[in-house]
Every structure is written in C-alpha cells, then in structure tokens.
Amino acid sequence: MSAVTYEHIKTCKQSGARLGKVHTPHGTFETPIFMPVGTLATVKTMSPEDLLGMNAQIILSNTYHLWLRPGEDIIKEAGGLHQFMNWHRPILTDSGGFQVFSLSDLRNITEEGVHFRNHLSGEKLFLSPEKAMRIQNDLGPDIMMAFDECPPYPAEHAYMKASVERTSRWAERCLEGHQRPQDQGLFGIIQGGEYEDLRRQSAEDLVSLDFPGYAIGGLSVGEPKDVMNQVLEFTTPFLPENKPRYLMGVGTADSLIDGAIRGIDMFDCVLPTRIARNGTLMTSEGRLVVRNAKFARDFRPLDENCDCYVCQNHSRAYIRHLIKANETLGLRLCSYHNLYFLLDLMEKVRGAIREDRLLDFREEFFEQYGFNKPNAKNF
C-alpha cells in the first residue's frame, strides 16, 4: 500500500467539491486544505507551536532551498525534516523544479535534467529527476513531488507539447528513482498550460503511472483568473477520484474556494506570510493594510470576526506600531493571523461541503470580502 492514501468522505451536492482525508506516515489531514509554506524549514516568523496553535495540519517546504541551505545531508543526519524543524505533522516538499525555472536566469534544459546557477552564489548546479528524488528521500517529507519542467506563461502549443512530453518521461524516472515509496508518497504534476489537449495528454500519461496523488502545475503564473478556473474545470475530470489533487502555488481566498469547487483538495502559497511582512492582512471584510495611518488609534482587532490568538489579544494600533517600528513581533502577529485566516477559511469550506452549500458559502464570503465589487483586489 502507498505511504499516502486518500479517503473520500463526500461530494458537495451543490458544488461538486470533495470532502476527504489524506493519510500519511505522520498523520491525517482533512481536505480541502491550505498548506502554510516553510521554505527554509521554518514558516517565516512562526514556531512549530504557533502552527499547532492555528491548527495547521500539513506544511510545505522547498527542496531547492533546503538543498542549498543547510543541505539535505545535514537534514538527513538530523533524522529528517520533521526532526530537524521539530514539526511532527505531515510535510510536503516540492521538487525544486519551480525554483530552478523561476529563480535562475541562466539555465540549460536537457533531456537529462537542468543545468543552472545557484541564485545565492552563482555556483553551477544540476538537478535531474533522479537527483530531486534522492534529495527528497534524504529530506524525508510525507509527500514528495515529481521533478517537472515549468514552462513560462504564455507558451506556444508546440513548446508546451514538447515540455509536457518531457515532464512525463521525467515522471517515470522519478518513480524509478524514488527509493522510499513505503515511507513517502510521490505525487505527479500535470502540466500543459491553458491547452485542454495537453492537460489531457499530461494527465493520461501520469495517471497511467499510478502516482498516489496528482498536482496541477503551471497555474497562478500570471494567467487571468478565469483561465485558471477553466483549466481546472477541464483538467480535474481526467484525474482519478481516489487520489488527492493539489493545486500548486495558489493562496488567495477566492481561488481557494473556486479551486475547491472544481475538485481541488490541497493548496499552498507564500502569499499570506509574504503580504503579512508588509503589514497587509486578509480579513473577513477584505484586505486591511494595518500600516495605514488611520489605524494608529484603532484598538479593535485586525478582524472583528476572527477568533485567532492575535485577534483575541492584540489591537490594530499595537500591530501598526510594531510594523512601523520594524519590530519582528509585528510580522509574526500578521503572519499568524493571515495563516489562521486561510486555515479557518478551509475549515468553513469543509463545513459548507458537508452541508451541500459551498456555492451559497462562496456567495456570502465573496460579498462580505468585497470580491464582488468592481475593481476588487484579489486578496
């Protein structure tokens, strides 16, 4: 049996969204779920206890970054990533592919793999399906990702077709290279851009390889929101019902809900922590930029409808003061609230699926957040 399995609980009669559980060697998480991103073996400004306090059920970490710092050998020696960072719930790592294609200007893609330069030191590096597997086997996450080519957006059909076919060949090599299938579930990544025939080809190729889960890659890379939703609509039907589905790099509240409605189970994004570090919050009534002068004497919580630790204990005025004074507690409080907001949103999404009313929930949430306004901000 695979190290990672999906248990389907029910499908929302109103929206078609899936409620489920994913079982891993470090425990079970509920889906649909949002995964906080801990790039360098730490979710920026958060301790493991903070993550437990907001009930994060699974976190993501980045293979590329850990490979460079501190090195997967050190993490292996520590007993794996869970031990190294003292987080004992599930962890997913990406394959490094996305960073190779997004952080490095100088890269050379061959059938064997990708030659590129370290974004920190300029040093020449090489990553291949086999190497991405070996590194992730050393890191020891519950879920690892196949090494894929991440094409630019937009890309021509011919380029994308060649890329999809290479990603499928690399996926096979990933399965062969994976040394710990009993401990770690390897997910395949569907590519194909906005082309339905290529998404179908990619899905069919990977489904035939029988991965324990599938990600949809190459979205949230600059395309309009309706294109993303359309791609999800025509891609998820190609995926098996009994495997989890992960939409990579998506973390705006509207996209999480719209993704769940289109059958997605797992999401991750740096957005909540990245905007937090600039004093920008997601609240039930929309975006709030707590740096703004108008909050200097506002002693209400960041979000009056939020029951997170931050909103129960600290005021906008205090947090604004901390952010303005460059005090790290300010970043920490904003990060905590934003992560809690998305985790709590997904709990509400799961509740709405259970009650067969996710489309109603979407309308209510969008209305209160302000997503229905003309020129609405998307986070």
Place this chain on the structure above:
Amino acid sequence: MSAVTYEHIKTCKQSGARLGKVHTPHGTFETPIFMPVGTLATVKTMSPEDLLGMNAQIILSNTYHLWLRPGEDIIKEAGGLHQFMNWHRPILTDSGGFQVFSLSDLRNITEEGVHFRNHLSGEKLFLSPEKAMRIQNDLGPDIMMAFDECPPYPAEHAYMKASVERTSRWAERCLEGHQRPQDQGLFGIIQGGEYEDLRRQSAEDLVSLDFPGYAIGGLSVGEPKDVMNQVLEFTTPFLPENKPRYLMGVGTADSLIDGAIRGIDMFDCVLPTRIARNGTLMTSEGRLVVRNAKFARDFRPLDENCDCYVCQNHSRAYIRHLIKANETLGLRLCSYHNLYFLLDLMEKVRGAIREDRLLDFREEFFEQYGFNKPNAKNF
C-alpha cells in the same frame, strides 16, 4: 501607602545579598531579579506568551522611544502600556534621560531640562523632569524613573558634582510633577560616577526625598568591572534597607551575581536580546556563537544544562541554519534562550541566598562559565 513596596525576606549570611519581594499594582516580583527590556513595547522577537513561558516577572520599557513612537497619547488612549502590549505583569519605564544623553549628539542642558534632536527625524525636542513624569503617567508603568542627568564616563569631579546637584533638584521636581503616586511608584536615581563623596551626597539627597525605590545610575558605561563593584560597595550602604535597589543597564551573568552580592535587587539590560540577534548565546559553559561552522551538524541543544523551551525542542544545527538564512525564528529562539538563561540564573541566585551560599554558588558558576579563565569574555 506607596504603590510599590519592598518586602525583605532574608539576607544571605555568606554574602550579604538580599532576598525579597517587590509588590506593585500589577503583582509581585521576587528579587534579585533580571528585567527583560522591551524598548518599543515589545521585547524584541518575543510575544507576551513567550515572556510568561520563561517566567519573566517584570519587564522594562523605554519612555524616550515610546514618546517618539507611537506616542504616549496613543498608549494612554489604549488604556496604558499593559493594555497596549498585552502584558499584565509589572512594567518599569526609564525616564528617557539615558537616551537623551546617549542617542542625541546635539543637546543643550539647562536647569529647566534638555533641548535635543530626535535621533530618527532630527526634529527639535525638549525633555524636563515634569515632562518625563507626564509621559510616564500617561504610559502607566508600575515603576517610573526620575529624570536625571547622565554624565559621560569619565567625568571630572567638579562636573560630576554640579551634575549630581542638578539631578537632586530635578528629582524634587519629578516628585512634584508625578500625578499618580497611588498607581505608580517613582524611583530616584543615584549618580556620582566613581566618586564616593558624590555617591554619598546623591544618595543622601534622594533618600531625604523618600522615594519608594532607588536606582544606581551611571554604571556599566565603560568603566572597568572592579570600579563598578567598588562603587556598588560604597553606595548601597547609603540606601535604606526597606526600599528596592535597581542597578541600571547591567546584564552580564558575572555582574548580576556580583551586583546581588553587593545588595542589588533589580537589573535590566538589552544584552541578552542584542547578542541573540547575532547568534551569540549565554550557556552554563560560557559563550556559544551558534553561527560558527562547527555547529552545522551539532544536534545537541544550545545548552545541555538548560531546560528552556528552546533547549528542549531545537538543536544547534537547526538554530545555526535559521540564523545563517536570516530567518527570524532563529533570532527568536536565541533571544528566548538568553533571556531564560538570565532569569533562571537569578532564580538560582535567589535559591543560593535562601541557603546562605551565594559566594559558593558564585565560585561554582564562574568556574563552569569560564569567568575564572585568563582573558575570559565577560558574557
């Protein structure tokens, strides 16, 4: 009755150190005590819960910094500093005097007060005894400090004598300006540099004004350690037994112990959090610079004899990785450990006083820390 009172429990038969309790409107703290410094209404990188977790019994905050950011009016409107920062145990604020004299190059001292420039904006500002009282009354700490002149070290006897006399006149104005003596205890500050006659004069002047507590200022400003100890030895006998004694700006382990032996009850310093941000730790076996390469694969805790949260949960290798990668969790873990180390040290000092063996404890501690080695680092 004063808002702040001292309860003497016992004197160490071996060393003469005092064991006591200080009662304040926000509760009681044990002495000798170390007070973490929360300059801008936050102990850098720590949450109030972190401070409770390490059993910080009182913290210090800086009037000068809060006056500039966010402004004492905002803190007053929040309900005072305790409410503003969500810390409900005792708080002490300094008077701003030290910052006026240390941060501002352009200052003009008159009998009325000090004209100087904002160290952030260059704006012209004025601070006087009355103004320092009004600001601290607005901030609302349990213990406030008199506004004193902080002379440079070294200073001529004649300069120092004039300064001490001005500080005494200012102390009277502080007592007159203090509007909330029923809620806040105001401590006088003994100055006089290394001159015994001036320390005596300063102490006599201030003791005659009957403050509820006394600080010894003008030490730890660059003088050799034996000068500091000597000044303490001839100054504390001038102070009443029934009032707490606070040595300002001292936070090395050796000086805390040596201060307690000389009759000091309260200490504060930014040292533990400042060095933490550079990855430098105080441990039972001396200074440890966790940034160093030799700790890359060291999976032991920062201090094998420490039972703090950090040492129970995280390794040197992980913390080194965080510090090298500029992750704020690294600063936070180092800050937590260092603060815990000094709080725990003072708990051990109190235990040794209770058992009349503080001199023995000093010897054991100095030996293990390495303070007895030639060329020992003093932290």
